[in-house]
Amino acid sequence: MRQWILKVHPADNVLVALTDLKAGEEVSYEDNTYKPAEFIPAKHKFAINAIPAGASITMYGVLVGKAQSDIAAGGLLSTANVKHAANSFLTEQHQYSWHKPDNNKFANRTFNGFHREDGSVGTANYWLIVPMVFCENRNVEVLQEALIKPLGYGRKKSYELKAQNLINKIKSGVSVDEVLYTEIEPDIEVVGSSRLFPNVDGIKFLNHSGGCGGIRQDSITLCGLLAGYITHPNVAGATVLSLGCQNAQVSILEEEIKKRSPDFNKPIYVLDQQKTGTETDLLDKAIRQTLAGLMLANQNTRKPAPLSKLTIGLECGGSDGFSGISANPAIGYTSDLLVSLGGSVILSEFPELCGVEQNIVDRCVDTDKAERFTNLIRTYSQRAEEAGSGFDMNPSPGNIKDGLITDAIKSAGAAKKGGTSPVVDVLDYPEKVTKPGLNLLCTPGNDVESTTAEVGSGANIVLFTTGLGTPTGNPIAPVVKIASNTTLYKRMSDIIDINTGTIIEGEETIEQAGERILDYVIKVASGDIEVSAVKHGQDDFIPWKRGVSL
Structure with a gap:
């Protein structure tokens, strides 16, 4: 049965409007009747009783603010009359007990995932291309252009045709209004059905603006994050592009990978641009190695796994x-x-x-x-x-x-x-x-x-x-x-x-x-x-x- 207001916790001194409430409109909740003193928009809160300036405002059973000015019974809470306040806390723990929910409906359920040698199970199967530093972002973009559509991983909807049709109209001399209000459906591309590697969900590119500059801790933390993605159960392997001189050194990445996966054995290809030489040589190797990695990744298929393997x-x-x-x-x-x-x-x-x-x-x-x-x-x-x-x-x-x-x-x-x-x-x-x-x-x-x-x-x-x-x-x-x-x-x-x-x-x-x-x-x-x-x-x-x- 639809309710119009809600008291989230018995200790609360405010109510939540579940729909717009008019001033003076009587609303009921658990045998009590309330009357908003002003218009209360849906999702907003109003005072159950008058709240004097400086008094506590409680919601979810905890302190959530203090009244900056007097709030009338039924009055709307706003940034004008409420300021932030929160309960203090101690490290000392109080007694707590957990009542587990009834999980019988799911006790024997499984999901079909990609099993990794470390015992984890992925919900997807991706290949990563990762730059160690922002200097490599353009090379990553070149690889994206070279690989995505030819392998069948292109976007399912393209707006290129729509834009081109409008550009053609502009060339023919149409008015601004015609450009603004002409309805043209976007082109629909049929992709994905002819993937070369049907068991690989895609190639993903982790462009970022870090890896050098800033403080060294930033680069170490970035390497930890990238290691988390490379060792992730949804990832089959990775191609890593390094300039060579950046703070985020490949050796740091390797240390972070080992922390997360001591027996790491996924295919990973690391290319150092300053050692490799020309951009052409770098990208040629990256393409060859990535395609070889995709061939290996495609050998994995979905198999049943217990729900305990979900994170x-x-x-x-x-x-x-x-x-x-x-x-x-x-x-x-x-x-x-x-x-x-x-x-x-x-x-x-x-x-x-x-x-x-x-x-x-x-x-x-x-x-x-x-x-x-x-x-x-x-x-x-x-x-x-x-x-x-x-x-x-x-x-x-x-x-x-x-x-x-x-x-x-x-x-x-x-x-x-x-x-x-x-x-x-x-x-x-x-x-x-x-x-x-x-x-x-x-x-x-x-x-x-x-x-x-x-x-x-x-x-x-x-x-x-x-x-x-x-x-x-x-x-x-x-x-x-x-x-x-x-x-x-x-x-x-x-x-x-x-x-x-x-x-x-x-x-x-x-x-x-x-x-x-x-x-x-x-x-x-x-x-x-x-x-x-x-x-x-x-x-x-x-x-x-x-x-x-x-």
């Missing part, structure tokens, strides 16, 4: 006022299901754990993990403040417009992605996940930087919730887009895969949505469903430089 990254971006009450808790339940089945999940975006740190500390399996989490998040917060910023500046204009007016409100909802299971490990970027269960990974809240990091740490699928819509993808891991509301799901149907607006509309529970999402994940992992980001070739890859990024 799921949990991400949100373009969040709205519904994210924390529909999409995020839904994938939180998916997370709990997978953990109960022996799989791994990654919760990152440390600026978006602001206000729920004590809950995270309490969930850590031991004191060492709790101390590492508190040290990482406190150091991160301090560095942000030293740079003249802070976690309170994390919400974007889009977040604020849709009801996430403080970082603590945004964070309390964002943390729901991690479900309720214990924290088995705490990782600093770009460390690798090695333990089944819920892993914390220190990353910024920036969507692409965080997604890039989660995959580098081993996520072979990413669940990405959004309330406003974003096309974010990843070169080697399927990124499943999950809408927090039905309006978004319908409006941006070309980039959204799953709708959880059904929770807001009372059509299903969080648990039902979480099970539906896990069933979808299994199909994606098996190659039965191609997610929207993969269809569109949305290969976002942004390494995090350890300066301040929120």
Whole structure:
């Protein structure tokens, strides 16, 4: 049954509008009646009772702000009358117990993946071409042009014909209005059906702007991230282009690969341009070696694997006022299901754990993990403040417009992605996940930087919730887009895969949505469903430089 308002936690002193509410319109929730004092847009919050200036505002059962001025009963919460505030936290742990979800529906399920010799299983099978430094980006682009279409990996939709038709009209002397409003369908290319290597999902190119300049730690961290992608279960092998003199030396990359995979034996071809000589010689070798590597990669085929071989990254971006009450808790339940089945999940975006740190500390399996989490998040917060910023500046204009007016409100909802299971490990970027269960990974809240990091740490699928819509993808891991509301799901149907607006509309529970999402994940992992980001070739890859990024 559809509700018009929601009280997220019994201790809250605010209500969430699930639809636009008129001033003076009576609405009911759990036998209580409320009357907004002014227009309350859907997704925004209003006060249950009068809140005096300086008083605490509670949502999700935690402190999420302080009133900057008096807020009347039924009054809208906004950036004008609320400022960020969050609960303090200690390393000392409180008692915590986890009630595992009923996973009987999935206990005997498997997915069809690509088995690697180290025991990991990929949900895809890609070949990588990796530059060690930005100086090699142009050579990478040349290889991309030389290999993609001839091998059958071109984009499925091209707008070249549309542009050419309009250019021809301009040459013939049409008006500006005719150019603006003439409907021309884009050309549709038939590719992929005649791939030379049918068991290889594609060649991916990790262009970046790092590898030299900056500080040496940046290059070491970049090598760690690149090593995470090369050793990733979704990757069959790699071609690495090095200039030769950059800070990010091949020897560092090799050390980082060994850290993650001591018995690494995937095919990897490393070319040093300064040693090779001419560009022609470099590219000739790169093409030959890449094609040889693809021949080897094509020998691997999908085979059944237990769900314990899945590692799921949990991400949100373009969040709205519904994210924390529909999409995020839904994938939180998916997370709990997978953990109960022996799989791994990654919760990152440390600026978006602001206000729920004590809950995270309490969930850590031991004191060492709790101390590492508190040290990482406190150091991160301090560095942000030293740079003249802070976690309170994390919400974007889009977040604020849709009801996430403080970082603590945004964070309390964002943390729901991690479900309720214990924290088995705490990782600093770009460390690798090695333990089944819920892993914390220190990353910024920036969507692409965080997604890039989660995959580098081993996520072979990413669940990405959004309330406003974003096309974010990843070169080697399927990124499943999950809408927090039905309006978004319908409006941006070309980039959204799953709708959880059904929770807001009372059509299903969080648990039902979480099970539906896990069933979808299994199909994606098996190659039965191609997610929207993969269809569109949305290969976002942004390494995090350890300066301040929120």
